[in-house]
Amino acid sequence: MALLMKGNEAIAEAAIQAGCRLFYGYPITPSTEIPEYMAKKMKAVGGTYLQAESEVAAIYMVYGAGAVGERVMTGTSSPGFSLMQEGLSFLFAAEIPCVIIDVMRGGPGLGGLGPTQADYFQLTKGGGHGDYHAIVLAPSSVQEMVDLTKEAFDLADYYRNLVIIAVDGILGQMMEPVEFPPYEGRKLEPKTWAASGAEGRSKNNVISYYLTPEIGEKENSRWGAKMLRIKESEQRFVEYRMDDAEYAFVAFGTCARITETVVDMLREEGINVGLYRPITLWPFPEKGLSARINQIKGWMSIELSAGQMVDDVKLVVNGKAPVGFYGRQGGMTPEPEEVVAAFKAQLLGGVQG
Amino acid sequence: MKSIFTKTTGLSDRPFHYCPGCTHGIIHRLIGELLEEMNLIENTIGVAPVGCSGFCENYFMCDMIGAAHGRAVAVATGAKRARPDRFVFTYQGDGDGASIGLAETMSAAARGERITSIFVNNCIYGMTGGQMAPTSLVGQKTSTSPYGRDAMTMGYPLDLPKVLTQIEGAVYVASVSVDTPQAIKEAKKALRKAFQVQRDGLGYSFVSILSTCPTNWGVTPVEALEWLQTKMKPNFTLGELKVPATEGGSEA
Numbered sequence A: 001m002a003l004l005m006k007g008n009e010a011i012a013e014a015a016i017q018a019g020c021r022l023f024y025g026y027p028i029t030p031s032t033e034i035p036e037y038m039a040k041k042m043k044a045v046g047g048t049y050l051q052a053e054s055e056v057a058a059i060y061m062v063y064g065a066g067a068v069g070e071r072v073m074t075g076t077s078s079p080g081f082s083l084m085q086e087g088l089s090f091l092f093a094a095e096i097p098c099v100i101i102d103v104m105r106g107g108p109g110l111g112g113l114g115p116t117q118a119d120y121f122q123l124t125k126g127g128g129h130g131d132y133h134a135i136v137l138a139p140s141s142v143q144e145m146v147d148l149t150k151e152a153f154d155l156a157d158y159y160r161n162l163v164i165i166a167v168d169g170i171l172g173q174m175m176e177p178v179e180f181p182p183y184e185g186r187k188l189e190p191k192t193w194a195a196s197g198a199e200g201r202s203k204n205n206v207i208s209y210y211l212t213p214e215i216g217e218k219e220n221s222r223w224g225a226k227m228l229r230i231k232e233s234e235q236r237f238v239e240y241r242m243d244d245a246e247y248a249f250v251a252f253g254t255c256a257r258i259t260e261t262v263v264d265m266l267r268e269e270g271i272n273v274g275l276y277r278p279i280t281l282w283p284f285p286e287k288g289l290s291a292r293i294n295q296i297k298g299w300m301s302i303e304l305s306a307g308q309m310v311d312d313v314k315l316v317v318n319g320k321a322p323v324g325f326y327g328r329q330g331g332m333t334p335e336p337e338e339v340v341a342a343f344k345a346q347l348l349g350g351v352q353g
Numbered sequence B: 001m002k003s004i005f006t007k008t009t010g011l012s013d014r015p016f017h018y019c020p021g022c023t024h025g026i027i028h029r030l031i032g033e034l035l036e037e038m039n040l041i042e043n044t045i046g047v048a049p050v051g052c053s054g055f056c057e058n059y060f061m062c063d064m065i066g067a068a069h070g071r072a073v074a075v076a077t078g079a080k081r082a083r084p085d086r087f088v089f090t091y092q093g094d095g096d097g098a099s100i101g102l103a104e105t106m107s108a109a110a111r112g113e114r115i116t117s118i119f120v121n122n123c124i125y126g127m128t129g130g131q132m133a134p135t136s137l138v139g140q141k142t143s144t145s146p147y148g149r150d151a152m153t154m155g156y157p158l159d160l161p162k163v164l165t166q167i168e169g170a171v172y173v174a175s176v177s178v179d180t181p182q183a184i185k186e187a188k189k190a191l192r193k194a195f196q197v198q199r200d201g202l203g204y205s206f207v208s209i210l211s212t213c214p215t216n217w218g219v220t221p222v223e224a225l226e227w228l229q230t231k232m233k234p235n236f237t238l239g240e241l242k243v244p245a246t247e248g249g250s251e252a
């Protein structure tokens, strides 16, 4: 049976269904429905919602609960996400599984409450210090928010890595029908590494430092190998009308939905275009995009930012075709007509991206 | 033959990395002994700070989590809420607990988190080589107050335990020292009470311990004890500052 739910609430419900019993957060628009939902529902399932004194504290509460081996989540929006960056780096190094939701809002600064995708660099290139990556998932519908949230907890446990679900404010606030189908899940090892009390075993330390550069390098290599494994196995994307496309858009989240309309409009005019929609922002789905390189005469990234993901598209395209960009900022979203016009000007008018 | 002293099973065999004359080691021993005596070793999750004691997870025989600088109390909160059945403590320096992590300390106290913080006050940043701490004394020379801490521009030492007595959720607050055998006994008594308060689920318990840093104070180990006694003690409220209501309420 389908329910009509707000994106933020759907994420919260999916997390509870995935066995998340601890939520630490600090209110911020447009993600506040997540802590509110958790505050209301955790009690009934014997879980804990705790309002932290700040996002800095919240991310380290997540760190503590994750280190003990429990399924834990926090949810925030861009300024709060900025405050969590040191914690993300520590979570990575201590290999503590957890799920973080970033419902992106306008920036820089206090910015605005409107939707944006301008945290892309921070999400995918590491907003914190050191060589680390989170697995970053970007749903584009409320249903996908549910499905990916459930999976996120498994991915986190499986790789002992932080997983971030990134949506813009529109997806967080939007109501759509959703279903909560039973979820099979991955086969997961027991968390024998957790610092949960050394009953009947030798003690565990969950830490993030190394005293000597030799160990430091070894640890970084080990994490690097894990990142490669994730890159190899977890790239995800969806294609829309790509099979006979000569030009392709790349867009995720809300932008991907707008761009589907753009594709249909251009196809009406007889121009063969398609949409390549990354679901994993990290690892960026290079493989699927590479597979289309010889077919596509021009690419165009559509984003709610000044142009961030477009850099990753250019890295994969590697000069083999022009790469255009169109974006809106500050909480504004593009009209399909604007995108059509930008596409024609940049890719059909011979302007190189 | 009657054995009158054995090493506690609460501590590992790893030699301490602390400087000669540093009292971090004495404080470790007291905690190790209490973990053993109160039968807590297998039931405990300890949280290590960043600071000179940032490697203490190698010494305590319980499970340990290494926090970021200043975040031990938030990490402990996360762990305790996840496992309310466990005994959870933080071990922190004064920079960790009273400067970068002050918000976490105050907020955990306000919430009455069922955790215990052991706050080691040496009036200086030991780990980073002797910079000014929130607890540095007026006039104290450090590498970032080379002309002495000037109250007009750098403020006054923060007497954190005294402040915490004002917070409802902090139910046990003690301020002790480890500069004499008698003081060490008192310190252990305070720690035992703090641990018991947590086990009884009464609220946040906090024990501040005045500690030496001969290396960064630029004195010998013996002079360090004198410095602690003559310079530090007059600046910080000492004693059992607040006890649970069941024990007759606040003594503050």
Ligand SMILES: Cc1ncc(C[n+]2csc(CCOP(=O)(O)OP(=O)(O)O)c2C)c(N)n1
Pocket: B050, B051, B052, B053, B069, B092, B093, B094, B095, B096, B097, B120, B122, B124, B125, B126, B127, B128, B133
């Ligand atoms: C975010 C961050 N800022 C600064 C530091 C550097 N740092 C490490 S320990 C420390 C101060 C330690 O002093 P204290 O907490 O008093 O403990 P002590 O070493 O004296 O025992 C500082 C500033 C850090 N590791 N992380």
Ligand code: SF4
Pocket: B017, B018, B019, B021, B022, B023, B024, B052, B122, B126, B127, B212, B213, B214, B215, B216
């Ligand atoms: S630097 Fe100071 S606090 Fe650190 S171990 Fe040496 S004496 Fe102790």
